[in-house]
Amino acid sequence: MKARRQSAILEVVEHEAVRSQEQLRQRLASRGFDVTQATLSRDIKELGLLKRSSDGAYQPSGGDTASPAVALDTLGRAIAEYLINVEAVQQLVVLKTGPGQAQILAVAIDRARLADVAGTLAGDDTILIIARDPKSAQTVARQLKDLAS
Numbered sequence: 001m002k003a004r005r006q007s008a009i010l011e012v013v014e015h016e017a018v019r020s021q022e023q024l025r026q027r028l029a030s031r032g033f034d035v036t037q038a039t040l041s042r043d044i045k046e047l048g049l050l051k052r053s054s055d056g057a058y059q060p061s062g063g064d065t066a067s068p069a070v071a072l073d074t075l076g077r078a079i080a081e082y083l084i085n086v087e088a089v090q091q092l093v094v095l096k097t098g099p100g101q102a103q104i105l106a107v108a109i110d111r112a113r114l115a116d117v118a119g120t121l122a123g124d125d126t127i128l129i130i131a132r133d134p135k136s137a138q139t140v141a142r143q144l145k146d147l148a149s
Contacts, residue, residue, distance in 0.1 A: 003082065004100035005033050006043050007124075010060065010107070013049060017057040024058065047104070048111075060107060071112045076147045078108035083148055088141040093129040095144070102127045116140050 005028065012018060012027045021040050028035055035043075048061040082105045085096040097105055106122035109129065116136035121128045131137035 002043075003098060003104060005035065006047055007100040007103050008033060009040075009043055009047060009049075010103050013058040013060065017055060019051075019056045019058070047107070068113070071108075072147075075108045075112040078105050079144060079147045083144065086141050086144050086148075088131075088134075088137040091131045091134045091137045093131060093137050093141050093144070095127040095129065097125050097127065099125050101125065114140060114143065116143075 008028060008031050009024065012024065012031075016027065018024045018027060021037060021044070024044075025035060025037070025040055028040075044058070049058045050061045051057065052059050082097045082101040083095060084098065085094075087094045095102070095105065102122040102125050106120045106127045109117065109120050109127070116131050116139050118130045118132050120130070129137075129140055131140050
């Protein structure tokens with residue numbers, strides 16, 4: 001439930017200008033998530049949402065705000081919680097998660113700025129990592145498996 005709720009939060013703030021926790025709570029309620037202010041506050045912190053200076057709306061934070069060590073630690077926790085399977089195919093790495101968890105894990109991967117990752121695409125339960133070459137894909141798959149254990 002938490003992963004689906006957090007995925008819904010990311011979707012809302014990426015597509016709407018939400019300026020307060022109450023607005024966000026109402027948007028989530030319209031999607032079937034009844035959350036308390038305390039839960040919403042924890043979710044906002046865990047997702048690393050920030051308010052834009054231009055209009056005060058929530059947005060996912062950029063990768064520059066966390067140190068590399070913190071970003072890798074966060075990635076390790078996200079992998080432990082959400083990752084089901086890793087498979088390297090040519091220069092791609094396909095990750096499977098539970099329903100609604102792919103976007104959260106993809107954000108953690110993006111923030112970690114792994115050297116061999118050119119980019120990520122996330123669906124509902126699948127993430128496609130584009131590596132720089134087939135050897136890099138194997139390296140990324142191994143890194144993610146190591147973080148999982």
